[in-house]
Amino acid sequence: MDFGSKHTLDLTHLDDILSTFTNITQNDLIPILQKIQSSYGYLPKQVLMEMSERTGIAASHIYGVATFYEQFYLQPRGKHTIRCCRGTACHVKGGPEIIEAIKSHLNIEPGQTTEDMKFNFELVACLGTCFLAPVIMIDDDYFGHLTPDKVKEILESYD
Ligand code: FES
Secondary structure (H helix, E strand, C coil): CCCCCCCCCCCHHHHHHHHCCCCCCHHHHHHHHHHHHHHHCCCCHHHHHHHHHHHCCCHHHHHHHHHHCCCCCCCCCCCEEEEEECCHHHHHCCHHHHHHHHHHHHCCCCCCECCCCCEEEEEECCCCCHHHCCCEEECCEEECCCCHHHHHHHHHCCC
16 A cells, blocks of 8 residues: 655654544544644555554555545645636636646646746636636735736746
């Protein structure tokens, strides 16, 4: 089974997390995974295997939950997350060109992270700000009424 990490990690965070739970059962799995992710930035294989051993929750069950929910990441994440809308309002206002501009500028596909670990790139159904179409979010910030040139400028302003 591959949880996706080859690095040796500090397991003291896991100790701290598990010590906040008593009589751990499968019902605690999601809150534990959330805490692991917020501490390590993602769900490292080594930490999940160790957690399986310490809690007695089967690794296959942990893996099943971790892959089922979109909120969990099994690979290290980039520093910033770009969410690009592929909804109808954005689509008719040039969304596909924005997606192409991001792909070509960063040399990645949706669902991927740039090699320098600076950006994650995701497509979402609607960002709820259709009046800004076409729109993207980077982390918690919205950028609307975009053009391919504007989006490249915005990406270059991040470090
Ligand atoms: S369709 Fe793009 S924000 Fe709603």
